[in-house]
Amino acid sequence: MTSSTLTQIAPLGEPPQSPSPRRRRRRDGSALGLGIRIALAVVASTVIFFPLYWMVVIAFSPRGEVFRPGGVQFWPSTFSTENFAALFARFPIAEWFTNSLVIGAFVTALTVIVNLLAGYAFARIRFAGRGILFILALATMMIPVQAIMVAQFRLVTGLQLTGTYWSVILPGAAAAFGLFLARQFFLSIPEELIEAARMDGAGHLRTFLQIVLPLSKPLIAVLTLLTLLGSWNDFAWPLIALKDPALFTLPIGLLYLKGQSTPDYSASMALALISVVPMVLLFLLFQRYFVQGFARSGIR
DSSP states (O other): OOHHHHHHSOOTTOOOOOOOHHHHHHHHHHHHHHHHHHHHHHHHHHHHHHHHHHHHHHHTSOTTOTTOSSSOOSSOSSOOOHHHHHHHHHSOHHHHHHHHHHHHHHHHHHHHHHHHHHHHHHHHOOOTTHHHHHHHHHHGGGSOGGGGHHHHHHHHHHTTOTTSTHHHHGGGSOOHHHHHHHHHHHHTSOHHHHHHHHHTTOOHHHHIIIIIGGGOHHHHHHHHHHHHHHHHHOOHHHHHHOOSGGGOOHHHHHHHHHTSSSOOHHHHHHHHHHHHHHHHHHHHHTHHHHHHHHHHHTOO
């Protein structure tokens, strides 16, 4: 052991030095900030999840317990499925669910295909007016949906599509936000991959199908979730376009329940729960791809 090493060893019995006041204040401030962030996270989580919790409680509570004397009940006295049984007995829930599923599936498939192809074109194909067209497409996001409903209804009526699935599917087959996400995602793909495919003689279609598309799983997951969620919850346009009660979707069915002479809040919450569960399960299933897709789309 050298003398320099000996000089670095503190003498035995010497008390450890206390942290400086500045370091202590910094540590106390970081602990206080952490506590504030945790408190805000708890409050925000409560505000977000309490309506869902309340919906589940009312849906599984016995009928008539919602307005039971004695105040609000935050836990059902007994778990019961009679609300769901009464709901399926009185209303065509299976038809409403099927209609929502069919419309959502077709809208999602068409939107994903259109946005992927258009996003690749705006990102990798050079043509005159590309920037102007992209700006115009993004500008459509600033137009309220209600402002174009009259023109959209006249167009659908002229095509004799009113009262059919296609009256809801075709108007929702493209989304400017999805186009933006797709373009940004494709811009994040290394240019070397595209150039290598072109050197091998691949055209744009082959490059898209064999190179770009296999790398786009996160993007496809994001577009699928956002589009399906929007179509699943869409209310105003299906209410106008779908005149036949046999074509009603779950949101329209929920309005139909509330419009009864004697509103059944327990049945309404049961139907709302049926409508929410598929979307929650879908998000949990594709959560990893969902986060990756947003991260990749924000690189450029």
